[in-house]
Amino acid sequence: MSPKDVDKLFREALNEGQANPRPEAWARVAASLPKAEPEAEPKRRTLWWPYAAAASVAIAAVGTWWMQAPGPEAASNQLLVSSNQQPATSNQLPVTSYQLPVTSNQSLVARNQQPAARNKQPVASSQQLVARNELPVASNQLLVTSYSKDFALFDVAFLPRMEADALEESVPLLKRRAVVAVQTPALEVPRPRYLQLAANVQNVWTAVQEYREAEVPAEVTVEVHLPAPVLQRINQTKMLASNLNQSWSTLQSRRSR
Amino acid sequence: MEAWYAHIQGALQGRLDAQRALYEALAPRVLYTCRRYFSHEADAEDAMIRTMTTMFQQLPTIREAKALPAWLRRTAVNECLMELRRRKVEWVGADGLPDAGSSATDSLHDREALMELLRQLPDGYRTVFNLYALEGYSHAEIAEQLGISEATSKSQLSRARQWMQRRLANFDLQ
Numbered sequence: 001m002s003p004k005d006v007d008k009l010f011r012e013a014l015n016e017g018q019a020n021p022r023p024e025a026w027a028r029v030a031a032s033l034p035k036a037e038p039e040a041e042p043k044r045r046t047l048w049w050p051y052a053a054a055a056s057v058a059i060a061a062v063g064t065w066w067m068q069a070p071g072p073e074a075a076s077n078q079l080l081v082s083s084n085q086q087p088a089t090s091n092q093l094p095v096t097s098y099q100l101p102v103t104s105n106q107s108l109v110a111r112n113q114q115p116a117a118r119n120k121q122p123v124a125s126s127q128q129l130v131a132r133n134e135l136p137v138a139s140n141q142l143l144v145t146s147y148s149k150d151f152a153l154f155d156v157a158f159l160p161r162m163e164a165d166a167l168e169e170s171v172p173l174l175k176r177r178a179v180v181a182v183q184t185p186a187l188e189v190p191r192p193r194y195l196q197l198a199a200n201v202q203n204v205w206t207a208v209q210e211y212r213e214a215e216v217p218a219e220v221t222v223e224v225h226l227p228a229p230v231l232q233r234i235n236q237t238k239m240l241a242s243n244l245n246q247s248w249s250t251l252q253s254r255r256s257r
Numbered sequence: 258m259e260a261w262y263a264h265i266q267g268a269l270q271g272r273l274d275a276q277r278a279l280y281e282a283l284a285p286r287v288l289y290t291c292r293r294y295f296s297h298e299a300d301a302e303d304a305m306i307r308t309m310t311t312m313f314q315q316l317p318t319i320r321e322a323k324a325l326p327a328w329l330r331r332t333a334v335n336e337c338l339m340e341l342r343r344r345k346v347e348w349v350g351a352d353g354l355p356d357a358g359s360s361a362t363d364s365l366h367d368r369e370a371l372m373e374l375l376r377q378l379p380d381g382y383r384t385v386f387n388l389y390a391l392e393g394y395s396h397a398e399i400a401e402q403l404g405i406s407e408a409t410s411k412s413q414l415s416r417a418r419q420w421m422q423r424r425l426a427n428f429d430l431q
Contacts, residue, residue, distance in 0.1 A: 001422055001425055001426070003415075003418040003422070006390075006418050006421045006422055006425065007389070007390035007418070009371070009425075010371060010375065010386075010390055010391060010421075011390055011391050013368045013371045014293060014368065014371055014372060014375065014391060015391055016286075016289075017286075017289040017368060017372075018285035018286055018288075018289050019285055019288045019289040019292055020285050020288075021284050021285065021288045021302060021305060022302065025284070025302055025305065025306055026277060026280060026281075026284075028306050029280055029284075029306055029309045029310055029313070030273070030276070030277070032310045032313075033271075033273070033276055033310075033313050
């Protein structure tokens with residue numbers, strides 16, 4: 001038998017064939033097989049109607065409040081003014097730099113278009129404010145209405161934020177006719193801003209409290225009056241936010257259960 | 258189309274039943290190839306398991322399913338060669354050949370007897386003979402695969418053939 005015959009013999013006999021492996025071999029192969037992704041568990045059916053009902057109630061509540069609550073324009077023409085409680089007499093009222101005559105029973109509205117703190121002119125205590133006698137208001141009645149435009153230009157309009165230091169710096173300049181004006185939101189201010197307003201009012205109030213506790217002339221007292229619509233809007237907003245938050249918490253707790 | 262072909266899709270999807278069916282259809286061929294390279298069954302089985310594991314890992318990348326048996330055979334041979342290289346096959350001379358007169362085989366026409374005859378060869382002889390006579394490699398390719406010279410490949414093949422010839426002559430005499 002030649003060498004090539006040997007090759008041919010083995011090639012023909014052994015080139016193709018089968019040998020059954022031991023059964024244990026499969027276990028070793030299976031141990032290294034890529035596992036099939038487990039079938040995802042069927043999603044638990046979510047009850048959507050409680051969420052829909054809650055959303056409907058919330059939308060209805062917001063809509064009702066939106067339609068019934070007074071708009072910002074109702075509040076924008078009311079200004080928060082705080083001042084000393086000293087009755088403004090004719091000789092105590094500031095004389096305007098524009099030489100506008102004022103009377104004792106006319107409320108004063110600041111109209112100085114330059115920041116009071118930046119006013120370089122040494123002003124006397126009676127010359128601090130510019131009088132604008134459009135509405136006859138008692139001198140000790142500090143809630144002035146219908147002057148939003150004037151107060152928009154007023155420098156001591158402490159919104160959106162007034163710190164205690166700012167108040168302390170500003171009020172002495174105003175001397176005895178200390179006026180703290182909090183301008184109510186303008187027309188374009190969105191209603192959610194009332195939440196911010198509430199926080200800002202709290203800041204103002206804190207500032208006033210701190211101012212009171214500071215060294216202040218005895219005759220000067222500062223009061224902050226919030227217009228009723230503003231207060232109402234703030235309370236409504238806070239209540240609505242509280243209710244929505246509570247509803248959301250309830251839904252979350254139910255869902256977690 | 259062969260039966261194993263129907264299980265490829267299931268194996269690709271990771272279904273264990275399809276993977277086992279594919280294994281049971283193809284593993285015997287792989288084991289048969291591996292047995293030609295090792296004298297011990299356990300070594301052949303290890304090479305078969307590595308080959309089948311590689312197949313399941315590479316199955317998504319095999320474009321032509323019809324070419325799977327040929328791919329498996331190449332992979333099996335490579336696995337065997339890797340193991341032999343790892344063991345550092347001793348390329349023995351003529352002195353290392355077993356006694357050509359002692360044979361337990363019964364018939365030259367018995368394929369299993371020829372397999373046993375082949376497995377009695379030293380690793381170096383058997384490997385070169387397998388690659389040259391059954392896989393169709395050239396000596397240059399064998400030399401490259403095994404990291405030996407072509408001369409070594411030729412001498413190993415020559416000695417393996419001579420030993421086979423003597424064994425086959427003994428069979429003829431019986």
